[in-house]
Structures are given as structure tokens and as C-alpha cells.
Amino acid sequence: MSHSAYRTHYATEVSEAEIGNTVTVSGWVDRRRDHGGVAFIDLRDMTGLVQVVIYDEEVARPLRSEYVVQVEGEVRARPEGNENTHLATGKIEIVAQKVTILSKSDALPFQVSTALENESENKLPGEDVRLRYRYLDLRRPSMQRSIRLRAKMSKAARAALDDMDFCEIETPTLIKSTPEGARDFLVPARLVPGSWYALPQSPQLLKQLLMVGGIEKYYQIARCYRDEDFRADRQPEFTQLDIEMSYASQDDVMAMAEQVIASVWQSAGYEVKLPLPRITWHDAMDKYGSDKPDLRFGNEIVELTDYFTNTPFRVFQAPYVGAVVYEGGASLPRRQFDAWQEWAKQRGAKGLAYVQFTEDGELKGPVAKNLSDEEREGLKAATHAKDGDAVFFAAGSRESSQLLLGAVRVEIASRQGLLKPDEFALTWVVDFPLFKPTDDPDDDDVAVGHSKWTSMHHPFTMPSADWIERFDQDPEHAMSDSYDIVCNGEEMGGGSVRIHRDDIQDRVLKVLGIAPEEAKEKFGFLLEAFKYGAPPHAGIAFGWDRTAQILAGVDSIRDVIAFPKSGGGQDALTGAPAPISDDQRKETGVDFDPDDE
Structure with a gap:
């Protein structure tokens, strides 16, 4: 590492090889301990800790936690029996000859000491306090690890893409509003009163224009913006690793993306x-009841629709019946099964039917008495359950029932301790539908156009080869040439082969209810570009915040973002968003009325 006037070594560079030498280190006082005229401080910098011994009480007395100090001293071996095997510098210490206080610290609103991070008495405050004092929160070792891991990820991704001859290009962040799903953040154009820029929800259209421009291989670590209503663990501004390729098929993009993933995971010490x-x-x-299945464990959903075709139980007289086994769940007390009902209701279900196969082979539970003798007899084999297991059921529409059972499956695995953050189950999900109904209750997007159909991904996704000639005749079943990369039950990224033929694009827009005039107004610049020789192209975008969260093994994307927003897009540190003055408002032109001209 390069050094400066403030240090000859970083903390963890001080090793046994330096014993007998004089070194200079700088950092924060992580912890101080006094032992009868001798003071020990743990000095912390970005690399870790090193122990400093101070024999002069007058020098040690003013030092407090999080004071910034410079220490010059001689390196010596720690006395036998005093080594710390948990520290990289645990075999040595620095005997201070000179200590300079570079900056003092007030009493902290919460502790950030390395020594306290994993101790039970170190109770972190609520996230609102952590975000209010984010600069202190960032000093904590776990935050340092996450932020530095993210930096390594970006470096690894860039190196992998550079090796494959990709070109890094920055696209504008002040663009025209286009229909990509969520609401745009809008920026008034002061010099053109009454007109607005939009902050990009993604560089989608611009990267396609780069393909028309002959770039062929593009990537960008791009800032994106969506003005969405509050959702847990979502940010109004976020980062994508955005990639596009010309003359590329789905397999080409996936092979390229796998090389990026392998390099990124390797940067964190994992092999893929x-x-x-x-x-x-x-x-x-x-x-698995999910389009982003968690494959760290098995326990697949069992469909029982045919099994219950002639059932006397009215609840199971439904278009779809499915089940998930809870291994060992038969011994749960009744109150826990009641809690499962509340859990299901919080997810919009009426409840969660269940049976118990006791250790002595008896079938119990509220559902059992409603089944025919034949259904009771064969149920264990049909669900692949064993004595001692419980089985949860869902009945109703296929999609809603599968989604509920998918959530049940993951919740069971969580309670069984199967969701280990340092195990990674990566998979591609392929062959998505091209369209979905606009009244889909799980629709993340705002429908564009005036149709009962909206795009599963976006309006520029190519229909699969089998559907190119007939997708507009049967939108309900039409399939697309698209793909998502999933890890541990999270969608890490997604992409598609893009439409590069204007005849196909026109037909897709017609299904979506977007008239030619509307299409020209919203993204006519893209459609016009396609008239001048657009190569076949495809791409993918990784949600970089989510990818970092998965790889770091943390609970929230906010733990891998240096300065995240809290719920509702609030910034507790800077106070944004905030009102502006009357003069500022007038200058922006937001109140411009052309009738006043």
C-alpha cells in the first residue's frame, strides 16, 4: 500500500518482520484499557487493528474512544501468553514513543468499536439513528466489510467484461420520460419553462441505441431511479450493472453473464x-411457487389437483390444490398451527389447511375429518410425507395457491435453519411469458397503453422463436426470449433478446394498446433508429445492490449502500427531500403557464 506523511504502515502491515523497527501508524482509538500505569489502546484503520502500549500516563490520560491519533513507536513481540490469535497483528504490539492527537471525538451516540461488535451488550440503535449518523455506522467492521466487498465486486466485473472486449460507456441521467414501468423522477428544465427531464429508470433505450451505433459490446455501472410508493428494502435510487451485446443470442448473453458472476464471486473468495x-x-x-426459487434446499411443492378430483371437501373443490411437507412438523403444538393461520392471512390468504401424520401413523388435523377414506389412506404417499411430518395445503387459483405454498416452503426452511447466507444456489429462470394481465395484483409495473396486457419484462422483449408469427393471436400463452438470474430466492438480474425488427415491434405495441402516435411521442427516437439497420442484440442488467447484499450475506440492501435512503425515500443524514425557497421555485419554472405568455 502507498503511505503518507501520517504513516509508514497500515495497522495490519505491522508484522513480526518489523520487530525492532520504528513505525508510524494513524487511525482511531478503537478501545482503551488501563493496567496500573500502563495503557493499551487498539488503534483501528481501514485494514484492521494493532495494539499500542503507552507507558506515560500523561500521554494516555486524554485519549478517548474514536479520537484520531498518530502513533510513532517500536514494534516488539507480545509477551508469551498474551498473543491474540483473533487478530492479524496478534503476535506484536507497538510501544509508543510519540502520540499525537489529530482530532478529538465527542461522546458517541452508539458504539462502533471492533471489540464490541459481536458482543451481546453492544446493542445497536434503530436504523433511523444509524442512518442519521451514517458516517459513524460506516466505521463498524461489518459495514466496512460490506462496502469494501462491493468495491471488489465492481472491480471484478469490470475486469471480466474488459477481458471480453466490452466498452464502458456512461449514458445520460437527464433524459426524456419513457414508459418503463414505475413513475419517473422529473426534473424541471429551467431554460425551457414547462418542459421536464426524467431521471432514467434504466439505460434500456439508450443502450439499444448504442447497439444501433455499432458499439456491439457495452456495459455500465449505472445509477437508476424509480419514484415508487414505499416498499421494504427498495431504494428510490439504485445501481445496475448494465450490459448489452450485438449479434448475440440468449445463450451468448447467459454464457457472458456466467463469466461475470464467477469473477465477482471469486473476488469474495467463493468458487462458482x-x-x-x-x-x-x-x-x-x-x-417452488416462485419465479425466483430458493434452491438451497429441496422440498418441492406437490400438486394434488387430480388427487382431489372427486373430493367431498369443498375447500379442495378448486382449480388447483397443492401441498408442502413440513418435516417433523406433526409434533408442533396447536398454538403454532394457529400462528401459521395468521401468517397466511397476512399474505392475503384465508388461512392454511394442514394435516399431521403422527409418529404412530395416525392422521390428525382439521382437514383430516373432511376427507374420504380413500383420500386419507393414500395421502401420505401422494404428498411424500412420513410419520412425524405435517403437510400444509393451498387451494384456489393456480398462481395464488402456488405463491402461498412457495412462501410456506421458504418459511419452513428458515425455521429449520436451512437458509445459510454463505451458501449460494444460482440458477437461470428461462422461458417467461411475453405478456401478463394488467390487473395482475402482483404487477410491479404501471401498465403502459390501454390494453388488458402489459409486458412481463418490457415492451422491447423479443417473442420466442416459436411465437414470433403468432404471439399477437394468443397473448395469454405467448412466450418470450427472456431470462432471469436468481440466487437464494432473490432475483439478481434479468434480461432478454431485444426486438430489432420494426414489424415485430409494431405488433407488440398493438397488443399492449400503444397507438403509433403514442409510441412515436414516447420513444419515437428508438423506433426511428431501428429504420437505419439495427443489428440483432440482447442484454442483461444485474441489480448491483441486491447482488452485493446476497454476496455479503446481510439482511438488507441498505447494509451494502454507503448512504441509503430510509422508508419513503427519506435521507436522515442530509434531511432530503426538503422544501425549496420561493425564489428557487420561481427560477425552476415549475409553475409556468403558457396561457400567461
């Missing part, structure tokens, strides 16, 4: 076995 597995969207929903 390639190629990654693939699962179709239909199989993911049928087996």
Missing part, C-alpha cells in the same frame, strides 16, 4: 461451478 443450471418459469412456479 459453471455452467449454471436452468429452470423454466413454468417449472419454477409448479415446483
Whole structure:
């Protein structure tokens, strides 16, 4: 590492090789301990800790936690029996010859000491306080690890893409509003009163224009913005690793993305076995009740629709019946099964039917008495359950029932301790539908156009080869040439082959209810560009915050973002968003009325 006037060594560079030498280190006082005229301080910098011994009480007395100090001293071996095997510098210490206080610290609103981070008495305050004092929160070792891991990820991704001849290009962040799903953040154009820029929800259209421009291989670590209503663990501004390729098929993009993933995971010390597995969207929903399945464990959903075809139980007289086994769950007390009902209701279900197969082979539970003798007899084999297991059921529409069972499956695994953050189950989900109904209650997007159909991904996604000639005749079943990369039950990224033919694009827009005039107004610049020789192209975008969260093994994307927003897009540190003055408002032109001209 390069050094400066303030140090000859970083903390963890002071090793046994330096014993007998004089070194200079700088950093924060992480902790101070006094032992009968001798003071010990742990000095912390960005690399870690080193112990400093101070024999002069007058020098040690003023030092407090988080004071910034410079220490010059001689390195010596720690006395036998006093080594600290938990520290990289645990075999040495620095005997201070000169201590300079570079900056003092007031009493802290919460402790950030390395020594206290994993101790039970170190109770962190609520996230609002942590974000208010984010500069202190960032000093904590776990935050340092997450932020530095993210930096390594970006470096690894850039190196992998550079090796594949990709070109890094920055696209504008002041653009025209286009229909990409959520609401745009709008910026008034002072010099053109009454007109507005939009902050990009993604560089989608611009990167496609780069393909028309002959760049062929593009990438960008891009800032994106969405003005969404509050959602847990979402940010109004976020980061994507955005990639696009010309003359590329789905397989080409996936092979490229796998090289990026392998390099990024390797930067964190993990090996990824390639190629990654693939699962179709239909199989993911049928087996795991999710289009982003967690494959760290098995326990697939069992469909029982045919099994209950002639059932006397009215609840199971439904278009779809499915089940998930809770291994060992038969011994749960009744109050826990009641709690499961509340858990299901919080997810919009009426409840969660269940049976118990006791250790002595008896079938128990509220559902059991409603089944026919034949259904009771064969249920254990049909659900693949064993004595001692419980089985949860969902009945109703296929999609809603599968989504509920998918959530049940993950919740069971969580309670069984199967969701280990340092295990990574990566998979591709492929063969998505091209469209979905606009009244889909789980629709993340704001429908564009005036149709009962909206895009599953976006309006520029190519129909799969089997559907190119007929997708507009049967939108409900049409499939797309698109793909998502999923890890541990989280969507890490997604992409598609793009439409590069104007005849196909026109037909897709017609299904979406977007008239030619509306299309020209919203993204006519893209459609016009396609008239001048657009190469076939495809791409992918990784949610970089989510990817960092998964790799760091933390609970929230806010723990891998240096200065995140809290709920509702508030910034507790700076106070944004905040009112502006009347003069500022007038200068922006937001109140411009052309009738006043």
C-alpha cells in the first residue's frame, strides 16, 4: 500500500518482520484499557487493528474512544501468553514513543468499536439513528466489510467484461420520460419553462441505441431511479450493472453473464461451478411457487389437483390444490398451527389447511375429518410425507395457491435453519411469458397503453422463436426470449433478446394498446433508429445492490449502500427531500403557464 506523511504502515502491515523497527501508524482509538500505569489502546484503520502500549500516563490520560491519533513507536513481540490469535497483528504490539492527537471525538451516540461488535451488550440503535449518523455506522467492521466487498465486486466485473472486449460507456441521467414501468423522477428544465427531464429508470433505450451505433459490446455501472410508493428494502435510487451485446443470442448473453458472476464471486473468495443450471418459469412456479426459487434446499411443492378430483371437501373443490411437507412438523403444538393461520392471512390468504401424520401413523388435523377414506389412506404417499411430518395445503387459483405454498416452503426452511447466507444456489429462470394481465395484483409495473396486457419484462422483449408469427393471436400463452438470474430466492438480474425488427415491434405495441402516435411521442427516437439497420442484440442488467447484499450475506440492501435512503425515500443524514425557497421555485419554472405568455 502507498503511505503518507501520517504513516509508514497500515495497522495490519505491522508484522513480526518489523520487530525492532520504528513505525508510524494513524487511525482511531478503537478501545482503551488501563493496567496500573500502563495503557493499551487498539488503534483501528481501514485494514484492521494493532495494539499500542503507552507507558506515560500523561500521554494516555486524554485519549478517548474514536479520537484520531498518530502513533510513532517500536514494534516488539507480545509477551508469551498474551498473543491474540483473533487478530492479524496478534503476535506484536507497538510501544509508543510519540502520540499525537489529530482530532478529538465527542461522546458517541452508539458504539462502533471492533471489540464490541459481536458482543451481546453492544446493542445497536434503530436504523433511523444509524442512518442519521451514517458516517459513524460506516466505521463498524461489518459495514466496512460490506462496502469494501462491493468495491471488489465492481472491480471484478469490470475486469471480466474488459477481458471480453466490452466498452464502458456512461449514458445520460437527464433524459426524456419513457414508459418503463414505475413513475419517473422529473426534473424541471429551467431554460425551457414547462418542459421536464426524467431521471432514467434504466439505460434500456439508450443502450439499444448504442447497439444501433455499432458499439456491439457495452456495459455500465449505472445509477437508476424509480419514484415508487414505499416498499421494504427498495431504494428510490439504485445501481445496475448494465450490459448489452450485438449479434448475440440468449445463450451468448447467459454464457457472458456466467463469466461475470464467477469473477465477482471469486473476488469474495467463493468458487462458482459453471455452467449454471436452468429452470423454466413454468417449472419454477409448479415446483417452488416462485419465479425466483430458493434452491438451497429441496422440498418441492406437490400438486394434488387430480388427487382431489372427486373430493367431498369443498375447500379442495378448486382449480388447483397443492401441498408442502413440513418435516417433523406433526409434533408442533396447536398454538403454532394457529400462528401459521395468521401468517397466511397476512399474505392475503384465508388461512392454511394442514394435516399431521403422527409418529404412530395416525392422521390428525382439521382437514383430516373432511376427507374420504380413500383420500386419507393414500395421502401420505401422494404428498411424500412420513410419520412425524405435517403437510400444509393451498387451494384456489393456480398462481395464488402456488405463491402461498412457495412462501410456506421458504418459511419452513428458515425455521429449520436451512437458509445459510454463505451458501449460494444460482440458477437461470428461462422461458417467461411475453405478456401478463394488467390487473395482475402482483404487477410491479404501471401498465403502459390501454390494453388488458402489459409486458412481463418490457415492451422491447423479443417473442420466442416459436411465437414470433403468432404471439399477437394468443397473448395469454405467448412466450418470450427472456431470462432471469436468481440466487437464494432473490432475483439478481434479468434480461432478454431485444426486438430489432420494426414489424415485430409494431405488433407488440398493438397488443399492449400503444397507438403509433403514442409510441412515436414516447420513444419515437428508438423506433426511428431501428429504420437505419439495427443489428440483432440482447442484454442483461444485474441489480448491483441486491447482488452485493446476497454476496455479503446481510439482511438488507441498505447494509451494502454507503448512504441509503430510509422508508419513503427519506435521507436522515442530509434531511432530503426538503422544501425549496420561493425564489428557487420561481427560477425552476415549475409553475409556468403558457396561457400567461
